[in-house]
Amino acid sequence: MSTDTAPTTTSEQTRVPVIGVLVGSTRPTRIGRDVADQVAEMARLRSEATVEVVDLAEVGPPLLDEPRMPAKGDYVREHTKAWKQVIDGLDAVIVVSAQYNGGYPAPLKNAIDTLYAEWNDKPILLVTYGYHGGVRAAEQLRVVFGVVRADVLDPTVAITVTDADRDEEGHLTNACDVVERHRAELEVGFAAIHAALGC
Numbered sequence: 001m002s003t004d005t006a007p008t009t010t011s012e013q014t015r016v017p018v019i020g021v022l023v024g025s026t027r028p029t030r031i032g033r034d035v036a037d038q039v040a041e042m043a044r045l046r047s048e049a050t051v052e053v054v055d056l057a058e059v060g061p062p063l064l065d066e067p068r069m070p071a072k073g074d075y076v077r078e079h080t081k082a083w084k085q086v087i088d089g090l091d092a093v094i095v096v097s098a099q100y101n102g103g104y105p106a107p108l109k110n111a112i113d114t115l116y117a118e119w120n121d122k123p124i125l126l127v128t129y130g131y132h133g134g135v136r137a138a139e140q141l142r143v144v145f146g147v148v149r150a151d152v153l154d155p156t157v158a159i160t161v162t163d164a165d166r167d168e169e170g171h172l173t174n175a176c177d178v179v180e181r182h183r184a185e186l187e188v189g190f191a192a193i194h195a196a197l198g199c
């Protein structure tokens, strides 16, 4: 997990909220991390909160192997407890997700399903990307986060990524530009997070 250097308390010892930017894809050649880094950078400029990138490729849980339903909350696996700690440490989450075949990546589904109560009432801003903004992934994420009783905010931000944005290996040639094109929607989303956090 990477983080900026903002303190977590002010001089009055008021706790500064922590916003996580969750990277939902884990492919070795993914663009998800670049998109998330740029979203985090923009959020830091807009926010009094601490903004952390939470990369499933680095800290995500392995495939769900808890003996009991996560909704029971009686986790026994150390990696589940570690993932719980990551999500418990976030006051709001910006979920940055690709669209795969009309849905969202399997590691992200696994990361959601591994916990339950930790998502309850958590403000979630959905930021998806794809040829048409990944809107179908966003639709499905909204349903699933609703089932775990997260507080899915409006709007959803849909980032359009075309082949013209990529080099021959498929990497973004300028991730900053791609995200910048959606600054207006992202700003509305960041405002929704701050309203939800009351800051």
Ligand SMILES: Cc1cc2nc3c(=O)[nH]c(=O)nc-3n(C[C@H](O)[C@H](O)[C@H](O)COP(=O)(O)O)c2cc1C
Residues within 6 Å of the ligand: 025, 026, 027, 029, 030, 031, 032, 033, 098, 099, 100, 101, 102, 103, 129, 130, 131, 132, 133, 134
């Ligand atoms: C398995 C797979 C399925 C895909 N399905 C879609 C899709 O349904 N819609 C879309 O716009 N792009 C789709 N794409 C293209 C992705 O938007 C593009 O590859 C993007 O870079 C994926 O995010 P990632 O690089 O972070 O993994 C798909 C890519 C992969 C690897």
